[in-house]
Amino acid sequence: MTTDTSREMLRVSDLHAGYGRAEVLHGLDLRADAGRVVTVIGPNGAGKSTLLKALMGVVPMRGEVRHDGEPIGELPLEERVMRGIALVPETRALFGSMPVEDNLRLGAWRQRHQGRAGMDEALDKIYALFPRLKERRVQLAGTLSGGERQMLALGRALMSQPALLMLDEPSLGLAPLVVQEMFRTIDSLRATGVTLLLVEQNARAALAVADYGYVLEMGEIVLEGPAAELAGDPRVVETYLGTVAAR
Incomplete structure (x- = not known):
């Protein structure tokens, strides 16, 4: 399947989201082009899961979210699903x-x-x-x-x-060999043309499979770039990749 990778499948601009008066995400900007794998890495409590929940319409948010060029920020969960957005939550559900x-x-x-x-x-x-x-x-x-x-x-x-598939910590709680199998599957999904937004604490595996990456800390994007470049960034290596390699 050929996919127009120049087409924006997801565009997020100045996204704020949280729970009640507690704002978790502070003005995020990110994009995912059609047929690409985009990952968001970061520590526990950075707001990664909140980001996916906001994009799915289950957490209050403000800002602009566009899916395949169309604004969806005001749409309920069911309508987002009907437009081709799917989420695999951390809990599996x-x-x-x-x-x-x-x-x-x-x-x-x-x-x-x-x-x-x-x-x-x-x-x-x-x-x-x-x-x-x-x-x-x-x-x-x-x-x-x-x-x-x-x-x-x-x-x-x-x-x-789905046209846009969002994965929340797919490696959580899995044995190392199963994690490898799961990421091979994620990589193979490129051939189907689906766009993947991958939230993952296993930064090494996520960056290895992704085309582009964002580093989310304390509710803000602090680094972004092609996944291969992020994997070689000294700050990413020291903060995220070193801990994975030491397991």
Whole structure:
């Protein structure tokens, strides 16, 4: 699939967001071009998850957010989903008492007009991406391993065929080998044309898979640039990459 990478899929200007009187994000500017992987790294409490929640419409915000050129800052969560935005939250938010395949089907409600054939085709694509989910399609989601739950959360989001997919800490709580597998999957999604906004504490893995990166500290962007350049920036190396390498 060819993608017009010169097209802005996401543009955020002067974004302020928070909870009640506590402002967490202070005037953020960022962009993600179509078909690119953009990462936001930073320490705990920097506001990374708040950023994704604000973009999804579940945290109060002010400023301008444009998706594929159209303003969406005033739209409710449901309308943002219908426009092709999906979020895989840090908590996974699966229905543990439902089978794997039912969880996946719930992710496709945006595409419900496609009928059974369209649903089956979408499922086949997810099972090709995650063969383990096919093996466990009748298993209850709550009985899956941590890595399998993350696969299911990602697969469910992809069932909606999003144009913009946002991932909140996809490596959280996963074993190192599973983390490697997850990031290989994220890298492979480029071929589908989806734009990825990746929030991640594992800065080394995030910058290795991303095209462009932002460093978020105390609610403000303090550094940005091509991911390869950030990975070589002395401040990033000392603050983020060194700690990862020392594990």
